[in-house]
Amino acid sequence: MKEIDCKGLACPGPVLRTKDVLENSRPDVIKVIVDNEASKQNVKRFLESQNYTVNIETDGSLFHVIGSDNAASQVPDEVHQTPESNEDKKKILVMIGTDRMGYGDDELGKKLMLNFLGTLKEMGEDLWRLVLVNNGVKLTIEGSDALPVLKELAHSGVYILVCGTCLTYFDLLEKKQIGETTNMLDVVTSLQLADKVINL
Amino acid sequence: MSKVRIKDYIDPEMTILDVVSQFRSTEKVFKKYDKEVGACLCCEALFDPLWKVAEQYNLDLDKLMSDLKDAAKAW
Secondary structure (H helix, E strand, C coil): CEEEECCCCCCCHHHHHHHHHHHHCCCCEEEEEECCHHHHHHHHHHHHHCCEEEEEEEECCEEEEEEEEHHHHCCCCCCCCCCCHHHHCCCEEEEECCCCCCCCCHHHHHHHHHHHHHHHHHHHHHEEEEEECHHHHHHHECCCCCHHHHHHHHHCCCEEEEEHHHHHHCCCHHHECCCEEECHHHHHHHHHHCCEEEEC | CCCCCCCCCCCCCCEHHHHHHHCHHHHHHHHHHHHHHCCCHHHHCCCCEHHHHHHHCCCCHHHHHHHHHHHHHCC
8 A cells, every 4th residue: 555644735735746646656555644624635536536436534633545446446356257257347437418318309308317317227336427517417406306316326336427617607506416526637537447438 | 859748738727736736836826826815726626627716716817827827937
């Protein structure tokens, strides 16, 4: 495990040091020690954007932000590897740029979208991330019929990214109820890391 | 022959993290603006694009870009 001591460093110091480490060597597990809330949140967000799963431990006034490389954790054990195991685990990203499915009748399109989101869970653990852009962000705001199913997906471990630019454009930033507000860097990184992208 | 960097510029779509990680000397620019807006920009908006930072904190985007580019030249 690679450990970075960032005590006494204010933002953006801890994130920059973490970024440097990841660019030089991508450790399977990395621990970043910080002593303030902003650094904790920013290091966590940065590691997640780099496909690490993050856990945070509190040690007095310190925070240990521990990231585990998702890619490393998905490397199959060669001893127990079966012919199918390489195919077992995929990272499917679903990109949704609309709040309704298809063209023709809007009401039908909205119902189809709800049905689509509800059925996504059938992908099981392969469903990795949802990226909501443009009108798709409207699925995440208060009053949206899609909220229950999105919350269910998030609860099951699906990471939901919501375009911050789009929320701002529609003046919906404060109304978002689910997902992580994100930027184009996170979106592009997610697309790069995904095994399969489904664009809706 | 000098090494050509792929992204040797600053534009409003770049996040604060993009900028400070490529041009470390720009950090002091954000610290200067912290006093103006009464918030730590690198804490609260590290992953936001510059245009959004300017919008959210009522900053003059052109002035911010100019300050950042000046600082980056000293990099």
